[in-house]
Amino acid sequence: MLLMRKVFGQAAVLCLLLLGHASCFGVSISSLTAEQRDALLINDFYPQYACPGDTLKLEIKAVTSPYFFPMAETSVDVRTEWQVVPETGITIDQKRGQLVVGRDVQDGTLFTISAKIRKKGNVRDNTLYVYTKKANPFAGYWEEEGGNIEELIIKPDRTFSVTAIPFEIRKDYWGTVSFDLQSGSITFTAEHGNTVPKDIDLNGSFRFDDEGRLVLEGIYFGTLIPGDSFKQKYIFKKTGR
Missing domain, CATH: 2.60.40.10 (Immunoglobulins)
Incomplete structure (x- = not known):
């Protein structure tokens, strides 16, 4: 058994080396x-x-x-x-x-x-x-805490997509986002999508709490899954750049 583990381990290392070689040189x-x-x-x-x-x-x-x-x-x-x-x-x-x-x-x-x-x-x-993080502190991947939105992506060019249940590359809907860092106002504009709820309300305010989480108030991304309830406050944690 020990010999088999050693052989399989060496084979795995060789595969990684070969993959690394292909990745480096193309x-x-x-x-x-x-x-x-x-x-x-x-x-x-x-x-x-x-x-x-x-x-x-x-x-x-x-x-x-x-x-x-x-x-x-x-x-x-x-x-x-x-x-x-x-x-x-x-x-x-x-x-x-x-x-x-x-x-x-x-x-x-x-x-x-x-x-x-x-x-x-x-x-x-x-x-x-x-882009600069000072001018656009929203850029990145966000996930709602204690809610149903698993993926809110805000790109550096001020486009966004929102998805309740991500599957491969599918998004619920997407569009552009505008904001005013001085007043704290933010507006998401839905332009296209696979699922665009009729009850969306995308004008509101934002702030970042002491833990760096994005807090949106006065905004409702709509009923994206059955049984979802109306809300006007979201708290998102950042999951990636």
């Missing part, structure tokens, strides 16, 4: 199909977010499962020349594939990241949205 671009080479990504399918002073690793990614969403992606090993517009406030290390956001870049600044590869293929541009 697949050869020559191993991709023409369809994959024509739809390469920078980092992933979604926009990139960073704060002033942050360092962002840049990678070329290929879609490996185009028939499922979110699409699975893998790193591609190919020589790349990175470009960012506008150039002001951004430093790029071409050899390491790293982008550094200047500490003086203002909240809400939007950059376009482009890539030229030395092989046949098409790389889709991506965007970089710079």
Whole structure:
């Protein structure tokens, strides 16, 4: 039994090493199909977010499962020349594939990241949205304490989604959020969704308590699950950036 554990343990370590090697160096671009080479990504399918002073690793990614969403992606090993517009406030290390956001870049600044590869293929541009936690303290993943909303996502670009019972990528509804840090007012605007309750009331106020929790008052995200009751106060704890 001890010998079997040792053998299985060594096999597990070898698998991890092989996976790490693949993750670090990526697949050869020559191993991709023409369809994959024509739809390469920078980092992933979604926009990139960073704060002033942050360092962002840049990678070329290929879609490996185009028939499922979110699409699975893998790193591609190919020589790349990175470009960012506008150039002001951004430093790029071409050899390491790293982008550094200047500490003086203002909240809400939007950059376009482009890539030229030395092989046949098409790389889709991506965007970089710079934000500050002072200007947007709401950005992150939140979960209601003692309630039914398991996921409230507020992105740095001031978009949001709310979901009672998360399942894969499904959201109940989503839209934009606006707020006034001085007056403490906040408004969520539902724009689209899979489930948009008719009884939503999304204008209210906010505050952060001593534990850093987000307290919303005068807001009701609607009856998202059967038996849910009307309320005008939520307390959310942060679960991720």
